[in-house]
Amino acid sequence: MKDICCPNIQEFNRNTVPEQACMRLLSYEERGILEDLTQALKRMRSCVFMCGNQALSDAEVIQLTQVPSGIFMRVLPRLLALGFMSRDDVGTLFSTRLYECVLRRREREARKTLAEQERAQWVEDAQANGENTQGLTPKQIASKLNGRKGGRPRKNSKTSEGQRNMPFYGVVAESENPSTKNKASRVIVGDPTGFVGSVEERNNTILNNNLSSSPSQSMEPENPKPDEAEVRLIARKAREAAGLGNGQRTFSETYVRNFLRDGIDAETILRIAAEKRGVAQKFVYLDIPVRDAFKAKLEANDLARAVLSAPDWQKNAKAAYAQACTLFAKEINEKGDFGRVQREWPDTADKHGLPPVERTLAAYEAHFKPQSEQVAA
DSSP, rough: OOBBBBBOOOOOOOGGGGGGGGGSOOHHHHHHHHHHHHHHHTTBBBBBBEETTEEEHHHHHOOOOOOOHHHHHHHHHHHHHTTSSSOOTTTOEHHHHHHHHHHHHHHHHHHHHHHHHHHHHHHHHHTTTEEEEEEEEOHHHHHHHHTTTTTTSSOSSSSHHHHHHEEEOOOOOOSOOOTSSEEEEEEESSSOOOOOBBBBHHHHHHHHHHHHHOOOOGSSSOOOOOOHHHHHHHHHHHHHHHHHOOOGGGHHHHHHHHHHTTTTTHHHHHHHHHHTTTOOSGGGHHHHHHHHHHHHHHHHHHHHHHHHHHHHHHHHHHHHHHHHHHHHHHHOOOOOOOHHHHHHHHHHHEEEEEEESSSSHHHHHHHHHHHHHHHOO
């Protein structure tokens, strides 16, 4: 393949070659001229404007690239100043970016050639030592060469804090008599916990401390494992209620088993399955609704127990407050004037046997609360 023609230059500072982002410094006109020059060089398979051994003048470059001469002569000093174009030692115009690409390609080829020579030399040395090198790929040979050089160096050669605190495990022989079986135990040096002794002693100490510090009384009792026959029965009824086929049998039994283990009753499972009939395409779609329904059921039970355990005066206050809210809404619908209903509310409440107080639950509880409890509070 034909080698790329390069400029005749002794010294080339690659640090002055502008990056691709510097193209934004050029105007549209300057960028167009630079693109025309670059494309012309690529068609010539060159990075310098030369034809054979003859350097092209600026007029010949204009004729070759077919750009307007006036624009070329006006833009060229700007391209030379920014470093996109330059002149070699004999004054021939060349592209700095294309020349840098040629230099990088030559460096890569040189490194590749050197690596091939090292691999060939290693193969010769290995064969001379009687080693089998048949079937080794270039990557495997390179790995062996790197291993001979000591391997890849660490990115961070400094010892980290965690590495300094790691305990050192050594071996100490308990008997030096060669006729007896040598019993060895690992010892710890520099343990960050401050323990000194063998590994077995430290492990036994940690195990005993864990057993003594976590008594069984502190563990929460787990629900008993549900009966498998009950799980299959509830899962079958839930599939039928949700309109799911036997293809969901395994999934339904798994979810029902988890529901029962978490304390969710069968009535809640079947009720939600019936509500989601035609909506849930898979049994997994029932997981969150069942758990939300069970949570709401627990909250309702707690609220009901709180109401039942409340004193009589508090029950009377809540009943009167509910009656007042219903009466106030009825008056608004009939009279259609909020201000009027608000002004007439004390008389309206007294007429219906309600206390003439502010229409809030706190005010009604304060009204119905016995005087003795108010004084005590």
